[in-house]
Amino acid sequence: MSTRPKFRETTCLDGQWIVPPLQLNNANIFKPILSCRAYFPIEFFQAAFLTLVNHPEYNSSLILRSDTVWDDDLTIHDAGSENSNNPRPSQRCMLKDHIATRSIRRKLLPRRPGRDGSLEQDCIIYRSKYDSHPTVGVLVPQIPHNHGLPYYHPSVSHLAFRYVHSDTHTDAPEETTQYLIIEVIPLDDSPIDISSRLYRTCLALLETIDRYSWGSANNYKKRVIHDVIIPRDEYQDLYLIMKERYKGLVDVWQESTDPCKHVFEDVGIATFLMLLWKKTYEYVDPECFDAERPWTLWPRPSEGFVDLGCGNGILTHILISEGFKGEGIDLRSRHSWSHYPENTRRHLHVQAFNPFELPPQLKPSIFIIGNHADELTPWVPVVSSILPASGYLSIPCCPWDFDSKYERGRGGAFKVPQFDSKSHEHQEFVESLGFGEAQGETSYSKYRVWLAYLSRACGWKLECEMLRIPSTRNWAIIGRSRDGEELSGREVAQNILSAVSERGMFTPRIPEGKSR
Template sequence: MIQCPANFPHEVFELAISQLIHHPEYNSTLILRSEIVSESATDFPPGIPTLDGFRAVRNIHRRLLPRRPGRDAGLEQHCTLYTAEPGDDDRPVLLVLTPIVEPAAPLPYYHPAVSYLAFRYIAAEVPLLRIEVVALPSTPTGLDSRLYRTCLALLDTLHRYGWGAVTNYKKRVHHDCIIPREAYQDLYLVMRERHKHLVNEWQEVTDPLKHVFEDIGIATFLMLLWKESYRSEREGSFSSEECQDLTVAPWKNWPRPPGGFLDLGCGNGLLTHILTAEGYEGHGIDVRARTSWSHYPEATRERLHTESMDPTELVDSDGLLRTHPYLHEGVFIIANHADELTPWTPVLATLFSASGYLSIPCCAWAFDESLNLGGDGSNASSYSRYRIWLATLSLHCGWQVECETLRIPSTRNWAIIGRNHAAGAQGEVENAKMRALEIIYRVQERGLFKARIPEGKVKDH
């Protein structure tokens, strides 16, 4: 079908095709991920091809999972690696993908219309990468065909993987540092089906696709984070527990924050609504009631409140905490694009003995004012420097800092999580509270912090 110069040595080919095997989702937005069913270097299934001049050295039986199970079917494949004959080197020079389907059964849309798809490394003075296929009958293979475009995209991907291995490419963004990808993706698919109707019921002028699926993603992450954070030792962890049937809503009995949650600056209230609808206790506050609020079910409306929070007023002149209806011991604080309350999140979590917090920063705010840090959008940008400052602030307030790049449709998807104290000794916890109080004292002395004025009729929400 198509070929190009390899620009990397034979030894790198195995690394490149390993990426193709284990991450098919990088090549198609319709594929969620692959799961390995079995792998063998000795037992080869009868359905894989026997090729003159090549010897099979490894077979990986994988299952492709679709991103939209209700629309696309899953598919199993044999991924067979071959080495050139003659020779005693088992390093592969050929990968053949063989879909496992019944005779005359249709292939899913995301799979090319082929019986076999091969990736070859051809050793020569200028090595070549080549893609070959055995197309299904009547399948167009011309330059304007879908099959040719697919092969071109696959060749481009394979070349980039090989070149990246040669140049020691390292990913700049790492996902799934706290919650395993598989657990997140499986629950997200279920949550998306349960709440996708909100797209058609959207009451705001903002983009419903972005906001609905973004908050579904955040809710999914929180549910799994809470499940892992508040479980007892006998309940097991993600690595040891048996897979649960998500269709029966097992999260109704999952561990959760002992003091519920507080969504600071909840905006349209969607995240609060999703969590409340799934059985989680909590509240959302914002300075302004949104149009959406009145369209949620009563159970959600009761949890949304118009309030302007001034952290400097939560401590009296004697240094004692004032009571707050939603800030209390054991609460989990959510600060999703909370603007001026973003830096206050770890401070409040420390002072009120919260069980943890999740902060997704957006605009750069200090305790007194917004910041203009400049930057060019690179890793040395203002956003990166702001994230580093927030992480340092969390450490200062006594929290063990964890970070995650969330799988949500937003460029501001970097989260700081605090769920454990940096030092467990009671004396250290008290020292952290004193440092948090000192922050409030300093801000009070400067007198520059101005809480936003509540808008709308408070009594209505």
């Protein structure tokens, strides 16, 4: 892929317009705010605008996502003409000398519903009467009566993105004469000077659509893919509920670590697990039903879960509090443990992990969690195969091998399997893992590749997900079903256990406190 030209904006506030501004049929005239050179053909403009429509959260941390209310192709019934009776294109946004080709109504959902409300917005694509390609995209907020716009929306009644051709404003004929322009119709008394919030918002939007357009023209593909196993909307909706239920833990944090990171990270992991179990297991009769917690009726692992290296115990606490059966084990208790309710405390255990003599909490059909479990990480798929467990989730952090040595991606002392890092098969395998570093060249990436091969060798069908949690170590490997012959996978796991025993380098750590 060629290098994207540097983005350089030009203000239009001084009246130096590239082309005359857009105008509504009711005579309202847009005000041009900013422009930039467009280093891509016109046919890629619409794709970029639709990316912006479908993913407003890319450009604002205050927006969770958008849900589509409708999406009409207006070219099918010629609904984009000025005389159309179709009520869906906003009648407040019929552009002079333009024809609407597509009308989308989306609902913007805030990341913090307690502070900001949702907002419906029309997103309309136009082509000029003199051009066959779409060249304009307009956003029109549907402002509720007696209510203003939420904070995350700029103070405008219309905001337009425009692709234009011009033979002016260039001293180098060999350079592009194509431009992107942002134009607005501001609400009353909204400042538009270069220090205003509206100007800064327009600048960010202009750079974003320029980047999307250029990327579309140059076949850019995201290297990190989210929401492979659990749909984004399901996860986000449940996460907001769980975040509200457990945000109070931040105020009573007992550890020296960052409370926001640890609380909301484990809220995210708990959310993912609840939806993963719902999708994976069969219905199990709960002991009780709470109308405010519909997940009490959701499927879950029949024997519950074990959180290996549970640390501060938040993840175990959340899952148990929401009605899931499970245990957390760690080498030492944390200050947080004594502040949890009794129903959580009795499920937290000071216990050493010994693969040659498994803790009593590890039993067949259990679901194993390894959340940043350090030296326990490589043992998660192995023990899950030996038991066998009903499944596992592993979120690796620091690279450790089976001999508890910190290896920084060397690949571990036990190689499974011997793979050729330059082979086409290996490259395809690495790409399927879904993480962003260049084909597994970083030490952390190499460790994840090794863990993925290890999981597959132990007989698990490989699934990976980049979790939506506030951590740079958010790649997860999931085992939910067996791949191929189950006995051969268990045999590999047993051979690993035997090889580690013969080397005699692994020594179970001693619990730091009273076992319980």
